[in-house]
Amino acid sequence: SWTPDHFVDSAVEALQNTIGPDDQVILGLSGGVDSSVAALLLHRAIGPRLHGIFVDNGLLRQDEFATVLKAYEGLGLNVTGVNAAPEFYAALAGISDPEGKRKAIGRTFIEVFDREAQKVQGARWLAQGTIYPDVIESVSVHGSSVTIKSHHNVGGLPEKMNLKIVEPLRMLFKDEVREVGAALELPAEILNRHPFPGPGLGIRILGDITPEKVDLLQRADGVFINLLKQHGLYEHVWQAGAMLLPVQSVGVMGDERTYERVVALRAVTSVDGMTADWAHLPYDFLAEVSNKIINQVRGINRVVYDISSKPPATIEWE
Numbered sequence: 001s002w003t004p005d006h007f008v009d010s011a012v013e014a015l016q017n018t019i020g021p022d023d024q025v026i027l028g029l030s031g032g033v034d035s036s037v038a039a040l041l042l043h044r045a046i047g048p049r050l051h052g053i054f055v056d057n058g059l060l061r062q063d064e065f066a067t068v069l070k071a072y073e074g075l076g077l078n079v080t081g082v083n084a085a086p087e088f089y090a091a092l093a094g095i096s097d098p099e100g101k102r103k104a105i106g107r108t109f110i111e112v113f114d115r116e117a118q119k120v121q122g123a124r125w126l127a128q129g130t131i132y133p134d135v136i137e138s139v140s141v142h143g144s145s146v147t148i149k150s151h152h153n154v155g156g157l158p159e160k161m162n163l164k165i166v167e168p169l170r171m172l173f174k175d176e177v178r179e180v181g182a183a184l185e186l187p188a189e190i191l192n193r194h195p196f197p198g199p200g201l202g203i204r205i206l207g208d209i210t211p212e213k214v215d216l217l218q219r220a221d222g223v224f225i226n227l228l229k230q231h232g233l234y235e236h237v238w239q240a241g242a243m244l245l246p247v248q249s250v251g252v253m254g255d256e257r258t259y260e261r262v263v264a265l266r267a268v269t270s271v272d273g274m275t276a277d278w279a280h281l282p283y284d285f286l287a288e289v290s291n292k293i294i295n296q297v298r299g300i301n302r303v304v305y306d307i308s309s310k311p312p313a314t315i316e317w318e
């Protein structure tokens with residue numbers, strides 16, 4: 001019968017048999033469960049010959065890059081953190097259209113990742129955290145069994161660098177990936193993390209993206225996520241986050257009128273993200289989040305809660 005420990009033993013053995021003794025392996029790390037578990041498995045098999053690349057696209061959550069990089073280093077992974085935020089902001093300047101932003105983010109990711117990957121001497125393999133549902137999806141959508149996730153789309157790198165693909169999780173379902181992660185002692189903080197889109201806060205800032213807007217949204221989102229955790233609600237919702245809306249509304253502060261930004265909170269329950277219901281969070285909790293955001297984040301004077309289900313709404317606003 002399938003157990004995470006058996007899986008780890010046989011996967012490690014298979015990786016050691018497949019990957020040559022001098023081969024170096026490159027892996028893009030995102031802070032998500034799949035790429036992190038793939039990294040731990042490869043690290044157990046080949047140690048520092050696994051070269052993790054973790055790109056800060058400037059669109060991650062508050063403190064996320066530093067915290068996750070530290071967690072990876074604490075696990076002994078050979079990982080390079082790349083601060084590429086200015087490059088992403090430059091590529092995104094003036095773009096408001098959701099697909100345009102996704103394309104700019106994807107293109108910049110490929111450029112940054114390629115540049116880092118080419119610094120790894122003796123690279124023979126590109127590892128990916130592809131899991132079974134990704135494989136099925138790519139077969140039905142693209143008629144091919146090789147999948148490259150949109151947020152880790154590495155473009156033509158495998159051909160350009162003559163890399164072979166290795167996907168140690170491609171037979172696992174998500175819950176099995178989590179069990180394997182637990183067996184490999186992945187910290188709970190990464191193991192139980194909500195899904196987060198590859199384009200990150202870039203598709204949660206409606207309209208064009210500026211570093212100032214990213215900072216505002218990171219702080220509002222940080223308040224929401226921290227309070228969900230403090231109230232024991234984080235694990236009861238499937239995904240949550242804040243959206244920065246492209247409108248201003250009138251408010252009062254003391255005897256001054258304000259004309260500032262609006263944030264929408266989104267929290268959903270779901271099994272697989274294909275359908276979702278808005279999470280019925282307690283009113284008292286929502287009141288606390290709203291007050292804290294408006295009091296602490298200058299520039300936001302109104303908070304609304306999204307009560308739309310998917311379908312017909314989507315989880316993200318873009």
Ligand code: XMP
Binds near residue numbers: 197199316
């Ligand atoms: P929607 O908004 O379509 O989202 O209901 C379903 C799930 O997919 C995530 N999502 C993305 N993930 N790149 C990603 O890697 C994207 O462009 C993207 N758009 C949506 C979303 O966060 C949710 O988990």
